[in-house]
Amino acid sequence: MKKQKIQQKIKPIMLAISTVAILASGTLPFTVSVISPAQAASSKLGDLGKFRIIAQDTSALIEKGDLAAAKTRIKDLELSWDEAEAGLKPRAAADWHVIDKSIDKALAALRASNPNPASCKQSIRDLLNEFDKANAATAK
Structure with missing residues (x-):
């Protein structure tokens, strides 16, 4: 403790x-990313926009081939997600766990001793899709 x-x-x-x-x-x-109003829509977990922006920034860095910078940027996501856990998780625990596991996969891909660019791209795409699914579920 x-x-x-x-x-x-x-x-x-x-x-x-x-x-x-x-x-x-x-x-x-x-980099600073701009998201559409649809992407910024609130999910059962609340507004996930700030987390999605960090994931988008990470994706852009991966696309540029700057995996070291992407690893640094996704650390920002890890810290802000963990910091927000107490406020988010009680709202929709199942949704929180799905996104949390997706963040963990992206972190693992970027933190690998020899990161595979294709794995990094796929894991961050999957993470962005999870954010979009969480938002789409609320929009219905």
């Missing part, structure tokens, strides 16, 4: 340090 409390206290500090490092470098390690 102590470890978890320490990690919770350290996360904002690490985020601040990362932000300062990124700003000091003068370049952003990701």
Whole structure:
């Protein structure tokens, strides 16, 4: 339990340090994506738009062949998803688990010791599809 409390206290500090490092470098390690209103529609889990944008950014980096940057960007998804778990999961646990497993697959593909670009592309496509399915289920 102590470890978890320490990690919770350290996360904002690490985020601040990362932000300062990124700003000091003068370049952003990701792209900014625009999503359509349909993609931003709220699911049973709530608004998944911010998570989908990170997945889209990751996809764009994979498409460019920059797997190292994609690995860094998907870490942002992992952190924000985990941070939002307590608010999302109770709304629709089954949907949350489906997306969580898809995020885990994309993370595993990008974190492999020798990442396969085709596997990375497929896993991020699958993840984007899961976000779209979650949104489409609510739109019906």
